[in-house]
Amino acid sequence: MSEWKWFPPVKTDWSLDVVNLLVVIGETSIIEHAQPITASLLCVLPRIIPAPQVFLKPVRPGRMPDTAAKMTGVYSGTTLDSVGFFANIITPLDEMPALGFRVVEVRHSDKCRLEEHAPVEKTWWVKLLGSMAAKSKKAELEMKRRSEELKRASPQADEETGRTTARETQQPTSTIKKRHRSTRQTLQDLLTNPSMAYSGQRPAVPVHIFSPIHILGIISFFNSIAIIVCAVIWEDGNAILAVGGVSLMSSVVGFASFWRPLLMSRKHDNEVPDGDVMIRTREGAFVLVKCTEDVARELYSGTEECEYYVNGRIYRLLMVIGTVLLMLSVVLLGNCTWNSQVFIGASYIVLNGLYWALGMLPRSYFWDLSRYEWRDATPYDAEQPGDDQDRSYTRTLWYAIRETRGKTGWVRVSGAAPSTDKWKRWVKEAGRNAKMGLRDWDAVRRKDEIMRAASDDDDDDEALECAPFSQITRNDQNRLSVSMF
Template sequence: MVHIEFVRGFQNLQLNIVGFLAILGEGSILTNAQVSTLSQWMFVPRLLPAPQALLTPSRPSKLASSRGHVTGVHSGNDRDYINHIGNIVINAESMQEFSVRCVEIIRASETAVKAKVVAPLTGAALLGCTLSIVLIGLSIYYQDGMALIATALLSLLSTLIGLGNKWTLQLPKRVATNPLVPPGDVVIRYPKGSFLIVKCAEDVARELFFAPENINYLVPHAAVYRIISLVSTIMLMFGVIALGNATNNLQIAFAGSYIFLNSAYWIVAALPTKLHWDTSCFKVKMQRLEGSEKNKHFADHNSTFTRALWKVIAITKSIDWINRSGAAPETDAWNRWLRDAKAAAEREGSYEDPVDGTVVWKIPQWHPQERLRELLAEFAGPEKGSGSTDDG
């Protein structure tokens, strides 16, 4: 009979590589790295999974952008990406293909965009701090000096990393006031062919979509930051060495702590990014199209890009922005279609829903798909290519 023997007890466990658990989980840390270093909780001494993810040779000079094309309807501004804060405020990451939405954004206060004081990341930070306190208590109880050193180094490491990476956000503001400034309405076109129309003042459009998002670091000098990173790296290495020389009881406690902590950070990373940001200084009012779904998003779904584009024109009453954004081919057929769409759009406007006060946009009776087919056939020929199909 074959005799299979497993570990008989905790004292026989081989935990020489438990220190590797302290440097696992870079993905979950990097997902919310910028908002976490914006928060004051970054200074709290605590266990932090994969702290080396924040020990980079240089710090980001701008916030991460999102895919999409942003075009000012009247201003002439155009960007082939969406600013990070603008993307957080509009919260439109889950828009379906060829869908259309409309919102209004106003400045509700002069406060700054910042990290939420109470958020999922706060819970993860408090969990790491609690585990540090528990491990310090266990180290003293079991008289394990190496575990105590490891806990101190790995916990204070987060504070030092926070010092080097802490920053504040500064959204640029218009200094000069000009009463002749055009409306700041913006159209955002997403890769799936969906559209989001943003009704706003030019100052709001500049803050959220067109001006650079300035990152002001607490430690502005790159040389000082590199020294902090060097000291932090040394602390991490000595902390892992000390952890590897702790007793089995404390190594088991560290292993459990990092497994628990990594799980918590992975859960936090899977949550919507908006949950971590305080954007209460901007107020978003939902608007909808006639016939759109009546839920929190008021999305209007369409079968083709052409129909979606027509409804955007019906709301903006403008086609000048389309060529700047590259939303339609520059052919004779399409140019004629755009002019016809603009003329049809001017027949209807908007009204306020008497039930909830929501602005509702009326879509004129016009057949964009059929009209495009007619024009493609009219301009078809060996010398006049349409450059597109009838599905837009």
């Protein structure tokens, strides 16, 4: 009994085979950041990543993740059952209180309008880095198309909508000034889409240059270098091969999953109705987004697709290479020396905690939405009471109808109100009062009156049906005959 110890007295008696398990733990936190990680060219940076098997997918997502909510065009009537990823960043639905109401105005920023029609003056290093990406046929066609557009178009703003469109102009192309892109913007564009940066365009929604994902990726890169250097000092060949294999695997699968978001845009300049949309959550909250059709097509009614740079058999080949590298690295990790296993295990524990902490940050920290400008335009008299017991779905629906200037077609299309005759009468009266500008109309009281009056009529009809027909007056007989049909 005197030789019994609480813990092993010699470090070589400890077993750290659990390091193999630490490599694949943390899948939940990595899945959330998988798309932001691979949306930047830094995804090819060799480094250790927790749960690298997340990137080994036979099928990649074709769209950005969306949020379940009923969305309807106020004027177009287009109805969808979800809200897009970037739209949910601008109008976060999870922050909306139950039965709440909010009005948001969204438009293209002035900076975005200028960048769409002014050619960029590229520096020598942009030409050098982007020349290889611009050799593809698709990039060449895109550059040629844009050059032709610049010859016959110049920016002209619409006074009513604030929309900048390309219109015919007699000005020579020499009068179009070139814009100077900042170094930060240039780096951001090259990391998101090298071919677009070379052709003078800006990606619609790039990743922030100082995104937490970028910062953590660089930290992980230097951490991997530190592990390999220490392994060389400790003369641990297994650790060198294991960490090198995992790092190379992250570069291979990162390049295979490199992508950029594609937003749907209009192909013509025909007159279309306003793009205002109404969003209704499952908790009964309403969000009215006032925007042009261009913004609505990009963020709300359009699809946010993922365009990958590697497709077909090359992608599958890279996935096979990444899988083999991961399996070999896991085997080698179990045969590293004690010092290397401690260093590697501590690195994975810290990285798992940091990636988990990134999930607590707003998504706006990762994506650059400077293409758009938005502000809260909720009227002062459209705020719901603070007490949950005083909140009413009817009042919120009235606010939504009132702020759409009495438009009620979206109510029927989206199913925001029951399709009974009583509710149809209330919706009709709400639309009429909204068009008349009666902002203080008591929607809740009027709804109760309509429901109560309809209930009284049903009771009277039931009593008339039970009474002898000879005892019913002529007026009641006529009313009963009508109700029977």
